[in-house]
Amino acid sequence: MTELEPNISSANNVKCISFDLGEHEFCVDIMVVKEIRGWSKPTPLPHSPAFVCGAINLRGTVLPIIDFAMRMGMPQTEPDASYVTIILEVGNKVFGIVVDAVSDIVTLDFDTLQRPPELESSVEESCLLGIIARDDSMMRVINTDVLFPRQVAEAA
Amino acid sequence: MSSDPLDEIRIVFFQECSELLEELEDGLYAMRDGEETDDTVNAVFRAVHSIKGGAGAFGLDLLVSVSHQFETVLDKVRSDQLETTPELIDLFMRCADKLQDLVQSAKNGQDSDASVCDALVAELLRYDAPAAAPVAAAPAASGDEVAFQVAPLDFSFDDEDDTPAASGGWTVTFTPHAELYQRGNDCCHLVGILKDMGAVSVRVETDNSPAWDSLPVETPFMVWTVEMPGDTSEDDIREVFEFVEDDCDLKVERAASDTPAAPQADEFGFTPTQLDLSDDPEDDFVPQKLDLDLDLPADEPTAATPVEASPPAAEPTPPVQVDDKPKAPAAKPAAAEKKTEAKSEAASTIRVDLNRVDRLINLIGELVINQSMLAQGFQSLDAPVSQQLSDGLGDLRQLTRDIQDSVMAIRAQPIKPLFRRMSRIVRETGESTGKQVQLVTEGEATEIDKTIIERLSAPLTHMIRNAVDQGLELPETRLDSGKTEVGTVRLTAVHRSGRVVIEVADDGAGVNRKKVREIAVEKGLVDIDAELSDSEIDNLLFMPGFSTAKAVSNLSGRGVGMDVVKRSIQALGGRVSLESEPGKGSVFTISLPLTLAVMDGMIVRIDDQLMVVSLSEIIETIRPTAAAVHQLTPTQRVILVRGEYVPIIDVGFELGFRPRLEDANNGVILLSETEAGDRSALLLDGIIDQRQVVIKGLEENYGEVPGVAAVTILGDGNIALILDVDGLLRLSEDTRLSDAA
Numbered sequence: 001m002t003e004l005e006p007n008i009s010s011a012n013n014v015k016c017i018s019f020d021l022g023e024h025e026f027c028v029d030i031m032v033v034k035e036i037r038g039w040s041k042p043t044p045l046p047h048s049p050a051f052v053c054g055a056i057n058l059r060g061t062v063l064p065i066i067d068f069a070m071r072m073g074m075p076q077t078e079p080d081a082s083y084v085t086i087i088l089e090v091g092n093k094v095f096g097i098v099v100d101a102v103s104d105i106v107t108l109d110f111d112t113l114q115r116p117p118e119l120e121s122s123v124e125e126s127c128l129l130g131i132i133a134r135d136d137s138m139m140r141v142i143n144t145d146v147l148f149p150r151q152v153a154e155a156a
Numbered sequence: 157m158s159s160d161p162l163d164e165i166r167i168v169f170f171q172e173c174s175e176l177l178e179e180l181e182d183g184l185y186a187m188r189d190g191e192e193t194d195d196t197v198n199a200v201f202r203a204v205h206s207i208k209g210g211a212g213a214f215g216l217d218l219l220v221s222v223s224h225q226f227e228t229v230l231d232k233v234r235s236d237q238l239e240t241t242p243e244l245i246d247l248f249m250r251c252a253d254k255l256q257d258l259v260q261s262a263k264n265g266q267d268s269d270a271s272v273c274d275a276l277v278a279e280l281l282r283y284d285a286p287a288a289a290p291v292a293a294a295p296a297a298s299g300d301e302v303a304f305q306v307a308p309l310d311f312s313f314d315d316e317d318d319t320p321a322a323s324g325g326w327t328v329t330f331t332p333h334a335e336l337y338q339r340g341n342d343c344c345h346l347v348g349i350l351k352d353m354g355a356v357s358v359r360v361e362t363d364n365s366p367a368w369d370s371l372p373v374e375t376p377f378m379v380w381t382v383e384m385p386g387d388t389s390e391d392d393i394r395e396v397f398e399f400v401e402d403d404c405d406l407k408v409e410r411a412a413s414d415t416p417a418a419p420q421a422d423e424f425g426f427t428p429t430q431l432d433l434s435d436d437p438e439d440d441f442v443p444q445k446l447d448l449d450l451d452l453p454a455d456e457p458t459a460a461t462p463v464e465a466s467p468p469a470a471e472p473t474p475p476v477q478v479d480d481k482p483k484a485p486a487a488k489p490a491a492a493e494k495k496t497e498a499k500s501e502a503a504s505t506i507r508v509d510l511n512r513v514d515r516l517i518n519l520i521g522e523l524v525i526n527q528s529m530l531a532q533g534f535q536s537l538d539a540p541v542s543q544q545l546s547d548g549l550g551d552l553r554q555l556t557r558d559i560q561d562s563v564m565a566i567r568a569q570p571i572k573p574l575f576r577r578m579s580r581i582v583r584e585t586g587e588s589t590g591k592q593v594q595l596v597t598e599g600e601a602t603e604i605d606k607t608i609i610e611r612l613s614a615p616l617t618h619m620i621r622n623a624v625d626q627g628l629e630l631p632e633t634r635l636d637s638g639k640t641e642v643g644t645v646r647l648t649a650v651h652r653s654g655r656v657v658i659e660v661a662d663d664g665a666g667v668n669r670k671k672v673r674e675i676a677v678e679k680g681l682v683d684i685d686a687e688l689s690d691s692e693i694d695n696l697l698f699m700p701g702f703s704t705a706k707a708v709s710n711l712s713g714r715g716v717g718m719d720v721v722k723r724s725i726q727a728l729g730g731r732v733s734l735e736s737e738p739g740k741g742s743v744f745t746i747s748l749p750l751t752l753a754v755m756d757g758m759i760v761r762i763d764d765q766l767m768v769v770s771l772s773e774i775i776e777t778i779r780p781t782a783a784a785v786h787q788l789t790p791t792q793r794v795i796l797v798r799g800e801y802v803p804i805i806d807v808g809f810e811l812g813f814r815p816r817l818e819d820a821n822n823g824v825i826l827l828s829e830t831e832a833g834d835r836s837a838l839l840l841d842g843i844i845d846q847r848q849v850v851i852k853g854l855e856e857n858y859g860e861v862p863g864v865a866a867v868t869i870l871g872d873g874n875i876a877l878i879l880d881v882d883g884l885l886r887l888s889e890d891t892r893l894s895d896a897a
Contacts, residue, residue, distance in 0.1 A: 043875040044765065045854075045861055046811035055858065057869045060522040064858045094857045 012109040018139065019086065019099040021069055026099075026140045027106060032088050036102055039083040050076075053098065058087060061094060066148060068097040072127060090144045097147065106139070108132050113141060169210045171507070173259045176203040180252050181576050188245050194234075200248075201230045207255060211262075212399055219258045222273050225280040226251045238283060247283075251276055253580050325356060326384040328393055329407040332376045336403035347380055349396045356383040386410075510606070513566050520556070520563045521850050521869075527556045528871055568603035568750070571649045571658075574613060575600050578620050582645055585624040592631050592642040593624050602649035604656045608728055608748055612658075615721040619660045619744055620645065622718070627662035627742055637739065639663065656750060661743040667736035669693045676702065694734045694742075698722045729755040729772050757849045757868070757878065760826070761842040763813040768849055768868055768878045769826060769838070777843065778825040785820045791892055795825060795837050802827065803888075806839045807879065810887045811863055817841075828881045836885055851878065863887045 016027035017036075042054030042065045051070040055062050065085060069077045077083070077098060085096040113130040129143040183200035186192065204227045211219035226248070232238035254276055261267065328350065332343050347358055361379040365371065384393060390408050397406050531549055534541055575597045586593035628634075628643035635641055646661040669690060676682045676696045688696075696702060700719040725732045729749045736742040749755055757768035778784075784796045785804070794801040804825070808814045817823050817839060826838040849868035852875075854861060865880035 041874075043867075043877065044813070045858070046813065046864065046877075047862060055854065055867065055875050057852075057873055057875050059526075060518045060852070060869070062852045062854055062857065062867050062869075062875060 012111045013107045014110050016106050016108050016139075016141070017086070017102060018104045018106050019084070019102045021072070021099050022074065024140065025103070025137060026068075026142055027108070028086070028088065028142045028144060030105065032090050032144050034087040034089045034094065036084060036086050039079050039081060039085050039098060053079075056085075056096065058094075058096075063087070063094045063096055064148070065096045065098060068099050071097070071147065088144055088147070090148065093148060095148050106134070108134075108139065108141070110141075166214065169214065170259065170263045173207055173210065176206050177252065177256050177259065178573055178576070179203045180207075180255070181249075184245060184248050184252055185576070187240060187248075188242075192240060197230065197234045201227065201234055204230060204255070207259070214262070216258070216262045218270055218273050219255065219262060222251065222254055222258065222276060225277045226255070229280050229283045232283070244283065247276075247279055249580075249583070251280065253584075256580075325386045325410075326388060326390065326393060327407070327409050328380075328382040328384055329405075329409075330380040330382070330397065331405040332378070332380075332400070333403050333405075334375055336400050337374075337376060339400075339403060341400050341403070343378075343380060346396055346400065347382060350382050350384065350393070353388055353392065353396075354385050356385060358382050508566075510567075513563075517563050517567065520560050524556050524560055525869055525871065525873060527552055529873055532872075564750070565603070567605050567607075569606045569609055570600060571602050571604055571609060571656075572600040574609050574616065575647055575649070577613065578616060578647055581617050581620045582624055585621050589625050590630065591624060591628050593628060593645055594642050595645050595647060597647045599649040602651060602656060604649075604748065604750060608656075611724065611728055612746075612748070615724045616658070616660070616746075618718075618721050620647070623660055623662040623664070623742070623744075627664035629665050633665075637665075651750075652747075656748045658746040658748065659743055660746075661741060663741040666738040666740055666742050667694050667697070667734070669736075669738070672696055691735070694736050697734060698732070726772050729770060731772055755849060755851055757847065758826070758843060759845040759847065759849075759870075759876070760824075760840045761844055762808045762811070762840055765813060766844060766870065766874075766876045767807075768876050769828075769881070770865075770878065771846065773828050773881050775827045775829055775835070778827060778837070780820045780823065780825050780839075782821055793820060795820075797827060797835070797837070800835070802835045802837045804837045804839050805884050805888045807863075807884060808839075808841065810884055810891065834885075836881065838879070838881065838884065849876075849878070 015030040017030050017033050018025055018027040020026075037058075040056055042056045044054040045052060045064065048054075048064075051067050053065040053067050055064050067077055067079075069075065077100075079098050082101075084099055084102050086099060086102065087094065087096045109132070113132050115130050116128045127143055127147055129141040132139045132141060180200055180203040183196045183203065186196045187200070204223050208220055208223035208227060211223060229238065229244075230248075233240055233244075238244070254273060258273070330343070330346070332341075336343070347355075351358065359381040361381065362377065364379070365377040371377075393408050394401075394406070397404065531553065534545070534549060579595045579597070582593050582595040585591075623645050624643070628645070629637070629639075631641045634643065644663050646659070646663075648659045648661070650657050672693050673682070673688065673696070676693075676699070677684050679702065681696060681699050681702060682688065697718045698721075702719065722732050725746055725748070731747045733745050734742060735745070756771040758771055758774060760767050760769055778795070778797065780795055786794050786796070786801070788794050788803075793804040793806075795804055796802075804820065806816050809816045820839055823839045823841055824843055826840060827835060828838055829835055849870075851866045852868060854864065854867050861877075863880055863883040864877045865883070866878045867875050868878055870876050
């Protein structure tokens with residue numbers, strides 16, 4: 001929470017990277033995005049949660065890859081070369097999320113951020129910081145802090 | 157994570173200490189080997205002096221007291237007042253050992269045993285005393301007040317008893333220099349301490365101070381005179397000023413002395429006078445101290461009187477002793493030059509944070525992988541590659557390898573300091589077991605990864621102790637068996653085919669195989685009927701819980717001996733073995749990788765994944781046959797290996813990659829030994845290759861994974877898991893328990 005909290009209260013022009021997942025549009029604060037790269041097949045990690053695809057080598061750094069769709073409670077993705085991995089650095093952890101495609105860099109007014117309404121899936125809710133209405137679409141802002149749950153690392 | 161600046165200084169101090177201690181040891185070894193020159197003695201002296209200085213700043217009293225006395229005796233050697241004898245050097249070495257201990261315990265914040273220090277100090281004092289007498293007499297004989305001022309500086313190093321007894325109190329005259337204030341000391345505080353010690357009166361002379369309106373604020377003019385009661389010891393008084401002694405003129409004298417009380421003298425005329433005399437070659441007692449004084453006025457901004465002997469003010473060097481002969485003024489510039497030289501030499505090394513080096517090593521590792529991927533990419537291009545391009549690729553490969561080697565060399569350190577530490581172990585062990593031992597070291601310049609050197613210290617210490625305590629015989633026994641009285645422990649290091657091989661050899665009795673066998677049977681480690689080859693018996697020593705020493709000595713033989721050694725060496729990716737010849741001695745051979753970042757691994761296939769098993773954990777590979785594999789319980793299989801049933805761990809299943817392999821014959825078994833010495837058989841799908849792999853942590857960005865020790869990056873850039881055999885064993889036990897439940 002700490003990463004984005006100041007933005008919520010003050011900033012009204014937060015730069016975000018938006019990406020698609022199926023029909024939905026999500027975005028993540030550009031400050032936590034380290035890089036965007038094509039999908040490469042990760043090495044599966046034993047005894048990991050289902051949404052952890054495995055680990056990849058990013059120029060010497062070994063980092064886990066999360067199936068973002070599955071993390072959001074959607075069906076598992078069967079990624080191929082057309083998919084994209086967004087590498088995030090949250091706190092001192094680096095990890096990647098697999099998404100369909102990165103679409104744009106958008107400037108969002110976080111003052112208009114609305115807390116997500118009570119949703120069916122608690123998983124999805126916890127990963128969403130809120131939603132922002134844009135023109136006729138809805139932008140979901142990801143809460144990167146809980147995307148890679150701490151207990152995963154501890155339990156694993 | 158403390159941001160306390162003092163903590164940072166402490167860290168620097170301890171870093172410097174370890175460097176100084178190394179220097180000290182080097183010097184002492186040179187002295188022992190008869191390579192004693194003025195330079196070596198000076199280097200030793202400087203090292204001790206610097207340690208003392210730093211220790212004082214951190215209030216490490218024991219360290220100060222030992223180094224102080226050590227320094228005093230060294231000073232006598234330096235000034236040729238004391239001949240070095242083997243006994244003296246031995247004492248020096250023990251002092252150096254003690255200093256090392258004290259530094260270590262101070263670093264860890266532990267208390268040290270003061271009694272041992274006291275004993276050492278007492279021994280040092282013995283060497284100090286005879287020489288001290290004439291020095292002590294000198295000031296008394298000399299009515300010259302200037303000589304008197306110099307003498308007390310020596311006094312502080314002498315035994316208090318040598319001080320001529322006089323009645324009356326002490327007069328302490330204290331003239332602070334500007335540096336004293338610049339370094340943040342406070343006269344009021346110092347005088348305050350004296351007051352607490354029972355000062356009778358305190359007087360401040362301000363006669364020399366200019367008028368207020370023209371007073372240069374940064375120049376001290378005041379002179380303090382404190383009368384102390386007679387029952388205070390001079391050492392105590394001097395101790396108060398210990399950390400400012402270079403930044404002030406300090407006189408401590410008996411009030412009853414003939415010397416006129418100093419404050420009445422013109423203080424600033426006084427200092428240059430002292431300087432003139434101190435350069436006088438005739439003034440021949442303890443010339444070093446005079447050299448010391450020589451520099452003080454150079455630092456002293458108030459020394460307005462020009463003095464021919466004064467070094468140029470532009471040379472504010474700390475009082476480092478350069479030569480042990482009294483210096484004629486003309487010789488001074490040469491000495492200064494020498495100093496600069498020494499400094500520039502020291503500047504040729506830099507201290508770098510290890511993390512930065514590691515980061516560089518990581519990046520280079522990536523470069524190497526990247527380069528090979530690039531080369532592969534061009535190869536798979538069907539298009540003809542131009543000569544220029546292929547040359548360029550070849551050069552790139554050469555360059556990346558060269559860079560990798562050079563960067564690895566940064567982490568590599570000569571093994572010499574470790575060997576030096578071992579000579580201390582030999583000395584101490586020999587002493588406490590009553591054996592005469594000499595340590596011969598070879599290949600001290602062999603370089604090996606810094607971390608390995610650090611972590612090798614404990615197992616090597618144990619092996620050396622073992623060699624002396626249990627390998628070597630007592631002197632009488634040795635003579636009886638026609639050997640020399642003095643046993644030899646040989647420590648060698650050599651590079652051999654990409655690894656470092658360290659040998660610990662003794663010329664003792666060798667392994668008593670009969671006894672070893674008996675004990676092993678007695679402890680139930682082997683069957684009484686077991687057929688064992690000589691080397692198998694020798695290697696029983698590495699079994700957990702084995703110890704041949706009948707009585708448990710405090711050195712070795714606690715029953716946790718060689719198995720711990722073996723384990724810690726295995727943890728470093730190394731192997732250890734023993735060869736022994738009765739009556740001739742034993743040789744322990746340790747083979748280590750050059751660096752911890754790389755290890756020899758066997759690339760294996762599990763399901764469709766490539767994984768790595770450390771070669772040091774593999775005893776042998778077996779192609780299982782139906783006859784050898786037995787189903788013990790529905791979930792537990794064992795394999796018969798030379799009469800021993802070894803549990804099979806199906807790695808693919810334990811890691812959750814595939815169901816249990818129904819037919820073990822389709823797989824390959826890796827026989828491995830766990831930390832506890834149990835054997836286990838890892839069932840894999842196939843063996844692919846054997847090669848060196850770079851070890852990468854998984855914890856950093858993910859977390860610990862049971863059964864996985866680390867990961868590595870294969871040539872194609874993909875990640876392969878490095879299996880953790882012990883973790884797999886625990887995993888399989890867990891599954892078995894949950895199956896049972």
